[in-house]
Amino acid sequence: MKVLLKSKIFLILSIISCFFLFGCKANVYSDLKNGDLLFVTAKESGLSGAINNVTQKQKNVSFDHVGILEKNKEGIFVLHAAPKGGSQKQNLLDFLKDQANDGQRVVIYRLKPEYQKTIPQAIQKAETMLGKPYNFNYILDENSYYCSDYIERAFRQDHIFKLEPMTFVDPKTGKTNEFWEEFYHNKNLKVPEGELGCNPNGLAASDKLNRIKEL
Template structure:
């Protein structure tokens, strides 16, 4: 679950969909040889396969909660191909611009691409507008100014809140 300040707060400020939950990171769990892993894209390590215990330790030590979702039964057949796709994208650097790029991924981009073949999630026009002011959130204005880039308002993308809000998922619980 998202923090309220910094990058996490800025992501959540313009993307939160659910009143009871807000997210700034997303991954996919995989069981392999009786061990659980999380495949995800993170600023530290890029696209990676991390032992679940290590992932949970990182998140919980950072003051985050971890919420577990599962695809509804009618979409379960897409899990195996998504895991194969996610495995094929491991090792790519993190996308610090949050603009779709074939050579680097941000967390929700990594997950959307993993499931893209089966249309589980969809890209939507990104927004960086603060719903309270109706103007581009100041964090994002400064963020992209420092990178000498325009705010990618309306460009295709995805975010953890948008993916978590999918009607194809069901909430299982949280750590």
């Protein structure tokens, strides 16, 4: 009898714990809004570190990827352009899992109230760009996109973000970053110094955004 009672108590506690756990998870994402921007923190080495080396604008945080949130009756998704899969629509939880597996964090930024009206058009535009391959050259191309390029294009009609001359110069040395020099050399391309482009750190520094929280 005592064993049966203990089993029932354990079962009830387990059910309560599950409700509490999933309830907490739901609350974490319930305050996310359509059009929120998800910025992924940069790694210190490899391509991620090289991107951050020449683009970091904020001392305390740096990013190497960005996507836009779409909430609808079917669920919560992230529209983004990534090396694996190109321009895609990914379930939010899968997106977060991918970043966690790579040891990176996700920070939510939101357009200020006066710019919220641009979101429906931006998401509609982002949907039309799905399926395009990833732009591994990081030189603007109408047939392939990299992450910040994808987001800038989504909001381009309303001029939320702007293209700026790119730089691949290491601020510590004043010379072209060695990673990028070799990167473009291997592609038989000239380093696109000064050509128009964008990057996640530049987008995150926009005065049209507010930082909301880290997931």
